Amino acid sequence: xxxxxxxxxxxxxxxxxxxxxxxxxxYTVDTAIDGEEGLQKMTSGGYDLVLLDIMLPKLDxxxxxxxxxxxxxxIPNKVVVVLSNLGQDSAIADAISLGAKGYMIKSxxxxxxxxxxxxxxxxxxxx
Amino acid sequence: MDPHLNQTHVxxxxxxxxxxxxxxxxxxxxxxxxxxxxxxxLHDLYAITMTSLDVxxxxxxxxxxxxxxxxxAAAIISLIDSQAQTLTPVAITRSPQIxxxxxxxxxxxxxxxxxxxxxxxxxxxxxxxxQRQITGNLLDILNPLVTQDIADQIDEIIGIKTIxxxxxxxxxxxxxxxxxxxxxxxxxxxxxxxETLERLIDLVSIAIDRAALHxxxxxxxxxxxxxxxxxxxxxxxxSHELRTPMTAIKSYTWLVANEKEGPxxxxxxxxxxxxxxxxxxxxxLVNELLDISRIESGRVNLTMEKFPLATLFTEVCDExxxxxxxxxxxxxxPILTNLPVINADREKIHQILENLIGNxxxxxxxxxxxxxxxxxxxxxxxxxxTDTGSGILPEDLPKLFQKFGRLENSLIASRxxxxxxxxxxxxxxxxxxxxxxxxxxxxxxxxxxTFSLPL
Numbered sequence: 001x002x003x004x005x006x007x008x009x010x011x012x013x014x015x016x017x018x019x020x021x022x023x024x025x026x027y028t029v030d031t032a033i034d035g036e037e038g039l040q041k042m043t044s045g046g047y048d049l050v051l052l053d054i055m056l057p058k059l060d061x062x063x064x065x066x067x068x069x070x071x072x073x074x075i076p077n078k079v080v081v082v083l084s085n086l087g088q089d090s091a092i093a094d095a096i097s098l099g100a101k102g103y104m105i106k107s108x109x110x111x112x113x114x115x116x117x118x119x120x121x122x123x124x125x126x127x
Numbered sequence: 128m129d130p131h132l133n134q135t136h137v138x139x140x141x142x143x144x145x146x147x148x149x150x151x152x153x154x155x156x157x158x159x160x161x162x163x164x165x166x167x168x169l170h171d172l173y174a175i176t177m178t179s180l181d182v183x184x185x186x187x188x189x190x191x192x193x194x195x196x197x198x199x200a201a202a203i204i205s206l207i208d209s210q211a212q213t214l215t216p217v218a219i220t221r222s223p224q225i226x227x228x229x230x231x232x233x234x235x236x237x238x239x240x241x242x243x244x245x246x247x248x249x250x251x252x253x254x255x256x257x258q259r260q261i262t263g264n265l266l267d268i269l270n271p272l273v274t275q276d277i278a279d280q281i282d283e284i285i286g287i288k289t290i291x292x293x294x295x296x297x298x299x300x301x302x303x304x305x306x307x308x309x310x311x312x313x314x315x316x317x318x319x320x321x322e323t324l325e326r327l328i329d330l331v332s333i334a335i336d337r338a339a340l341h342x343x344x345x346x347x348x349x350x351x352x353x354x355x356x357x358x359x360x361x362x363x364x365x366s367h368e369l370r371t372p373m374t375a376i377k378s379y380t381w382l383v384a385n386e387k388e389g390p391x392x393x394x395x396x397x398x399x400x401x402x403x404x405x406x407x408x409x410x411x412l413v414n415e416l417l418d419i420s421r422i423e424s425g426r427v428n429l430t431m432e433k434f435p436l437a438t439l440f441t442e443v444c445d446e447x448x449x450x451x452x453x454x455x456x457x458x459x460x461p462i463l464t465n466l467p468v469i470n471a472d473r474e475k476i477h478q479i480l481e482n483l484i485g486n487x488x489x490x491x492x493x494x495x496x497x498x499x500x501x502x503x504x505x506x507x508x509x510x511x512x513t514d515t516g517s518g519i520l521p522e523d524l525p526k527l528f529q530k531f532g533r534l535e536n537s538l539i540a541s542r543x544x545x546x547x548x549x550x551x552x553x554x555x556x557x558x559x560x561x562x563x564x565x566x567x568x569x570x571x572x573x574x575x576x577t578f579s580l581p582l
Contacts, residue, residue, distance in 0.1 A: 013375040085370035107370040
């Protein structure tokens with residue numbers, strides 16, 4: 001069964017990018033354009049990988065993680081990775097303490113490099 | 128002569144001497160007692176001075192101490208608001224009588240301000256005249272807050288017969304006054320009481336001044352922290368806003384250049400390559416600015432971990448070998464045996480190495496070589512990067528690790544301009560680890576950058 005990925009990203013260009021890159025690798029991809037939609041989809045759960053942006057409209061990434069701690073998802077999400085361009089160490093550290101497996105600074109990665117990282121995170125969780 | 132008379136005379140004389148001696152001893156004892164008491168109160172006040180409490184706490188403690196130790200009926204400290212030019216009581220003895228008196232006045236302490244220009248109040252006169260004042264009339268210190276009538280009524284309740292006012296000064300600056308109330312009627316204080324109080328006044332002034340200064344510093348600090356956070360948030364936000372479109376440019380260019388959307392000509396690929404390199408430069412710059420902002424607001428935290436230096440060197444070697452090959456520079460990676468395990472922030476050390484090797488590649492001509500490695504010493508490990516570039520002039524060496532300390536002639540020598548921030552950031556990170564960073568160079572032959580990390 002193909003792996004399921006959820007991309008929670010408000011920037012349309014970047015969202016389309018990750019959608020295209022992941023689909024080309026035959027992953028099943030869902031997207032969310034704001035925090036509320038992101039929380040909704042994460043709560044339904046069942047994703048092998050969630051790529052979570054921190055700066056989101058309506059509800060930010062950290063708040064999503066906090067809410068999920070209080071009301072966990074119906075089916076658990078295997079790995080949550082913070083995808084951020086934010087420079088605040090503290091926000092990233094908070095995300096990790098709230099259950100994110102790791103973080104990636106988007107501008108550091110070309111599409112192939114990003115994909116490689118996503119796979120590493122997903123493979124890490126299945127062991 | 129009557130012998131009997133003689134004896135009486137001698138007896139009286141002896142009695143006199145005895146009496147005088149007794150009086151002298153009594154006086155000395157009394158003075159000792161006063162000195163003791165004074166020292167004890169001074170000690171308590173000194174302790175209050177040394178605490179960094181706010182003004183209201185300090186003044187209340189002074190009032191309580193002075194009243195208890197010196198057996199006074201009451202004491203008030205009033206302070207000047209220099210901006211409003213008013214005098215306001217800030218601390219007063221908390222006895223039931225005083226409480227009742229305040230109820231009769233009908234206002235809380237902080238609403239009992241009097242203008243410093245008002246001449247009918249003895250406390251203000253004491254301050255402006257820089258002189259101790261004594262009075263038996265309560266109205267003298269309550270004017271214009273109450274009528275004579277109310278003043279008399281209060282007098283009945285609190286039973287204070289004498290009021291003494293001491294102005295408080297910090298150097299030339301008037302702070303306010305300490306007003307004490309005695310239950311006995313005196314035209315003046317006894318020498319003992321005067322002495323004690325006079326010695327206390329200076330210390331009281333110091334204590335209050337210090338507390339006021341402390342409050343000012345606290346406020347300034349808070350303001351600075353808010354501004355600092357605002358600046359940090361701004362830089363963080365700005366970098367986010369800059370990085371997002373740059374990610375799009377970088378990524379979509381990569382997709383086209385790597386023929387994900389169909390084949391492209393070699394020329395098109397070359398153009399796109401330049402777009403990518405330019406974008407990478409921009410992204411580097413934003414990253415550096417963000418690092419500097421973090422360093423300067425003291426928000427850099429080291430995440431220390433123990434890891435083998437060999438692993439890091441392997442990563443770095445893999446990273447830079449293709450780039451070096453492109454530039455036809457020989458990159459010599461170190462031999463990985465006998466390298467220590469170090470305790471450091473791995474990401475930061477990686478960043479430092481990337482910066483130094485990146486610089487080395489920039490400043491070395493084609494067919495040159497870049498070598499990196501480590502020398503293990505007893506208490507530290509020295510990690511070095513050597514290039515065969517044109518070298519650095521001795522007078523330029525000190526400028527290297529300063530912010531924007533880019534060398535003048537580097538415009539010609541380097542393969543592309545740099546911001547001058549990279550080495551500054553390296554130095555900050557090395558310093559945070561407790562290490563040192565330095566350069567050695569011979570003009571025409573090259574340079575070696577070394578940084579040490581404690582083991």
